Amino acid sequence: MSMAKEFSKGIIKDQPVLRLLLGLCPALGVTGTATNGFGMGMAATFVLLCASIVISLLRSVIPKSVRVPCFIVIIATFVTIVDMTMNAFLPELHDALGIFIPLIVVNCLILGRAEAFFSRNPLHTSIADALGMGAGFALALTILGAIREILGAGTIFGVVITPEAFEPFGVFATPPGAFIGLGFMLAGMNYISKKLKLD
Amino acid sequence: MELLAILFGAIFINNFVLTRFLGICPFLGVSKKVETSVGMSAAVTFVMVMAAIITWLIQEYILFPLDLGYLRTVAFILVISSLVQFVETVMRKVAPTLYEGLGIFLPLITTNCAILGMAILNIDEGYNILESIVHSIGAAVGFAIALIILAGIRERLELEDTHKLYHGAAVAMIVAGIVSVAFQGFQGMI
Numbered sequence: 001m002s003m004a005k006e007f008s009k010g011i012i013k014d015q016p017v018l019r020l021l022l023g024l025c026p027a028l029g030v031t032g033t034a035t036n037g038f039g040m041g042m043a044a045t046f047v048l049l050c051a052s053i054v055i056s057l058l059r060s061v062i063p064k065s066v067r068v069p070c071f072i073v074i075i076a077t078f079v080t081i082v083d084m085t086m087n088a089f090l091p092e093l094h095d096a097l098g099i100f101i102p103l104i105v106v107n108c109l110i111l112g113r114a115e116a117f118f119s120r121n122p123l124h125t126s127i128a129d130a131l132g133m134g135a136g137f138a139l140a141l142t143i144l145g146a147i148r149e150i151l152g153a154g155t156i157f158g159v160v161i162t163p164e165a166f167e168p169f170g171v172f173a174t175p176p177g178a179f180i181g182l183g184f185m186l187a188g189m190n191y192i193s194k195k196l197k198l199d
Numbered sequence: 200m201e202l203l204a205i206l207f208g209a210i211f212i213n214n215f216v217l218t219r220f221l222g223i224c225p226f227l228g229v230s231k232k233v234e235t236s237v238g239m240s241a242a243v244t245f246v247m248v249m250a251a252i253i254t255w256l257i258q259e260y261i262l263f264p265l266d267l268g269y270l271r272t273v274a275f276i277l278v279i280s281s282l283v284q285f286v287e288t289v290m291r292k293v294a295p296t297l298y299e300g301l302g303i304f305l306p307l308i309t310t311n312c313a314i315l316g317m318a319i320l321n322i323d324e325g326y327n328i329l330e331s332i333v334h335s336i337g338a339a340v341g342f343a344i345a346l347i348i349l350a351g352i353r354e355r356l357e358l359e360d361t362h363k364l365y366h367g368a369a370v371a372m373i374v375a376g377i378v379s380v381a382f383q384g385f386q387g388m389i
Contacts, residue, residue, distance in 0.1 A: 021227065021368055025312050029220035068309075069280055076273040084269060099219075102272045102319055106312045108224055175218050176383060179376030186369035187362075194364075 003128040010132025013198055016109045017140035018189035023109035026100045027141055028178040034157050037145025039093045040100065041138020043082050045131070047104055048113065050078040052130035055118040062119070071114040072105065079104045109137060140185070148172045148181050202333045205326070209337025211385035215313050216345035217378060222313030226346055227371060231357075236350040239307075240343030244336070246286060246308050247317060250279050251335035254318040255328050275318050280309045313342055348378055 016022045023044070031037040054074050055062075062070045083101045086094045094101065104110065113133055118126045146156050152172030154162035162168075171177045215221045222243075229239045254275050262268055287305045290298040308314060317338045321331040352374050361370050 022224075024223040024227065025220050028223060069277070072276055072280060072309075073273060076276055080269060080272055083272070099316055099319055099323070103221075103312045103316055105272055105276050106310045106315050108310055111310060171380075174383065175220070176376045176379040178220065179217075179372050179379055183365075183369050183372030183376060186372060187364045190364045190366075190369065 003124060006125050006128035007132035007135075010129065010134070010136035011139065012136075012192075012196070014133075015136045015140065015189065016133050017137060018186055019193065019198075020109075020112075022112055023107045023137060024182075025103065026107065027137075027144060028175075028182060029100050030097050031141055031145040031148055031178060031181075032152070032173055033096075033149045033155075034142055034145040036093070036096050037141035037143075038138060039090070040097055041134070041141045043086065043097070043101065044104055044107060044110065044137055045134025046082055047075060047078045048110055048130040048134045048137075049127065050081075051075050051110060051114055052118045052126040053123065055114050056121060056123050056126035059119045067119060068111075068115070071111060071119075075110055075114065076105045109133065144178075144181055144185055147185075148177055151181075152177060202330065205330055205333050206337040207388065209334050210341040210344065211382065212388060214341040214345055214382050215316070215338045216342055217375065217382045219316070221316040222311050222342055225307060225311055226342075226349065226375070227368060228307075230346055230350040230371070231353055233347060233350045233354060236346040237343075240339070240346055242305055242308060243311065243313065243342055244339035246279075246283060246305075247314055247335045247339040247342075248332060249282055249286070250314050250318055251321060251331045252328070253278055253282060255321060255326075255331045258322050259328075271319070271322070272315075275315055279314055279318070283309045313338065345378070349375060352378070 010016065014020055017024065017027045026040050026044070030040045051071075051074055055071060058070075058074075079102060082104070083094075086097075086101065113129065117129050121129070150156055150162065151169050152174075154160060154166050154168045169177075172181060209215070213219055216223065216226050225239055225243075229235045257274060257278060258271065262271060262274060267274075283305055287298075290305075317335055321334055324330075324334075326334055349371070353371060356370060356374065365373070
């Protein structure tokens with residue numbers, strides 16, 4: 001399969017959040033605003049990219065029986081790097097994402113790709129897959145964040161876009177709004193999949 | 200009194216699944232039947248309390264004195280995954296019936312972010328060992344309540360005529376949202 005195909009499958013066909021239902025905890029937890037959703041997407045993409053490089057290079061060295069602990073340690077290393085870097089340079093975003101940054105370690109998206117793809121494919125296709133999955137994850141989180149931010153606060157990326165007469169639906173800024181918003185996005189994705197005949 | 204506040208806070212006000220969004224994957228994955236969700240809850244409770252004790256001891260006696268705070272994530276996840284492995288092995292020998300009941304759920308717990316999340320929250324909140332244990336029990340009970348409520352609703356939903364586009368995960372999310380609204384009602388309790 002070509003590199004472009006590996007990359008693009010992460011965005012629609014194997015969309016990690018909306019079709020594979022992976023990484024739902026951060027998808028619900030940090031999408032109060034579009035900025036936070038995008039920041040989380042970028043953090044996860046960085047970890048995916050680094051993990052894909054290291055794991056696919058080491059794939060013949062790691063013994064099969066202890067591969068999952070090995071993957072977890074590799075992933076945890078990069079998560080710690082992201083955690084500390086973000087704390088130093090983007091302290092506001094770091095505070096907003098809070099506990100979900102260390103929890104990237106147990107994000108089933110990353111461990112799932114490590115197990116299913118990086119440990120079985122050469123470096124270049126693994127990188128393409130990691131970037132595609134990361135882009136798809138970031139896209140889903142940014143869209144959900146944007147929907148919740150527009151409906152819940154009337155802003156997008158912190159910029160006011162709705163007319164003054166618009167009364168924000170406070171519920172979309174709270175936890176129930178995350179579940180309901182994602183529920184409608186999943187239904188929307190089902191509609192798109194059906195139109196594109198993906199199944 | 201303080202301990203009661205932590206316990207009920209973790210069960211109702213900051214419910215791990217419905218308010219903190221931790222442990223969503225098993226929440227969706229095993230909440231199709233009440234029976235399996237009870238099994239999952241039991242396994243999570245067990246590992247949760249053990250993990251709370253061990254991670255607290257590691258933080259207090261190894262990471263903190265040696266100034267290795269930045270290794271927290273790596274250390275905790277290793278502890279949790281070996282703990283799950285250990286529990287699985289011991290249980291198979293000592294309590295085979297319990298093992299058969301919980302068996303399939305145990306490996307899934309390593310990647311349950313509720314466990315690692317609980318361990319990190321204990322440290323961030325500065326809980327002592329007793330408070331950490333109470334917090335972990337509250338977290339586990341809260342997880343169990345959310346899981347069993349959703350399983351009960353989903354068993355009924357299977358028989359309902361939901362729109363094709365909303366079938367499965369989409370309608371489960373919306374239902375979870377409505378249950379979460381109910382839990383918002385507990386906000387003013389403490």
